[in-house]
Amino acid sequence: MGLDIKLKGDKVIEQIPSLKDKALRINLNENIYGTFAEIGAGQETVRHFFRAGASSGTIAKAMSAYDKDFSDAIYGAEDDGRYVTEMRLKKMLTHEVKLIEERLKRDKHPNKIFFSYANTVATIDFAKQFKGHGWVGIKYQVEPDEDYNEITLHIRFKETDARLQQETLGILGVNLIYGAFYKYNDPKKLLRYLYDHLDKDQLEIDTINFSGPRFANVDNRLMSLQLVKNGMTDAVMFGPDGKNILPAAVLYKKNILALRGSFRPVTKVNMDMYKKSLEMFVDENKVEKENTFVIFEITLSNLRSEGEIDERDFMDRAELLCSLGQTVMISNFQEYYKVVEYFSNYTKARMGLAMGVNNLVDIFDEKYYRHLSGGILEAFGKLFYRDLKVYLYPMEENGELINSQNLKVHPRMKELYKFFAYNGKVVDVPVDEKENLRIFSREVLKMIVSGIPGWEKMLPDGISDLIKKHHLFGYDPNKVLENVE
DSSP states (O other): OOOOOOOTTOOOOOOOOOHHHHHHHHHHOTTEEEEEEEEETOOOHHHHHHHHSOGGGTEEEEEOOOSHHHHHHHHOOOTTOOSSSHHHHHHHHHHHHHHHHHHSOTTTOTTOEEEEEEEEEEOOOTTSOSOOEEEEEEEEOSSTTSOOEEEEEEEEEOOSOHHHHHHHHHHHHHHHHHHHHHSTTOHHHHHHHTTTTOOTTTEEEEEEEEESGGGTTOOHHHHHHHHHHTTSOSEEEEOTTSOEEOHHHHHTTOEEEEEEOOOTTOOHHHHHHHHHHHHHHHHSTTOOGGGEEEEEEEEHHHHEETTEEOHHHHHHHHHHHHHTTOEEEEEOOOSHHHHHHHHHTTOOSOEEEEEEHHHHHHHTOGGGGTTSTTHHHHHHHHHHSSSEEEEEEOEEETTEEEOTTTOOOOGGGHHHHHHHHHTTSEEEOOOSOGGGGGOOHHHHHHHHHHTOTTOGGGSOTTHHHHHHHHTGGGOOHHHHHHHHO
16 A cells, blocks of 8 residues: 555656745754845745744844945945945855854854855836846855855846746745755755746846855856856856856946857967957957957857767866966857847947858858848847947968958858948958968867877967866877877
């Protein structure tokens, strides 16, 4: 009696605990103890813990400084006058943890593991122009005498109703607190579980950072990659220091020059294209150097070797670009016009795309635009309606230099291409060193993997040393020796 029936072909379904179960499990743990601080629109998370029962053993304090002056009195005023920022969230977490430590003495609570959960959020505005966004985070211990860990994330709401957004935030908060305590040993899973009882079209998570003793081995760039891979956001960015950065914060009102490539590995051609196109871009009117942001963009389809995303390979590319002082963006945008649309969310200033001849010829291939009702014309409207220029890096074919003047696009597209070229939307990048045109990433990669000497001189200074030192891209010093002898 009571035996579960299993049928042939049954699949194992992962049991996701309900929100109540998650909150109750934390409430029933006599050692987990902490505070909730929610400013702005989000007083929703703590509600789940109060409702689950047995909350007195978990919640030391719940507060909401809804008034800006009260908030400033507690956490200090912000220099930029903004409240929904990462800086604000970090101040809240630090302040609240300090208070717990001061007020609850260790000798009285030797087994308690303290936490502070905080969020600062703006939901949709009355005119429904801005959908709202926010910062959410937790600072917490896993052992009483251990240093604190921290998980912070930035979210964007997709729903168009303030009440729904608040509920969504409450669910996310419970998932984060539960994941922090019960899934910290597997950050990738922790990330996925943030969407328990939520849908991707309710919420976008576009930045996440893990820090502290339990996450000492976590590379936040790899976590960023998961966000895009899991469809939680369309694009993530990280700076030369390898830390994740919020696109909205760095792209706001900037002139943007983007270079798309596989950078597998980054070569002299990539850097020459970058330097020359940047010089030309900065020479344009309405472009100031200090207001210009350069992005090396790798699209997800470029990371898929044999259909699966190779994380090791991705990290190798990121490592090299960051070492050259570059900002890297990983995106889900197969087509160029989507990149431009994405940037347009943050800036109305001039944009430039630097690319090789092959990429441009590809853009004029109709097969990429069959899903658009307006076909290629709709895509090109989106691509070029802004102040956008393409900086075209030439290629060599059978001894001939191919540039904007003599490249061949599909006969049906010829007139369309001429229209853009004649209107100065496509400009040629001059090349001083012709031997650069004979460098191809995939050839270099082949040489590295097979141990064929001579690839070093095709890469920017210092890059080959990094590849050898860290054995990137499958470099094996033993292989090289065999070949040379």
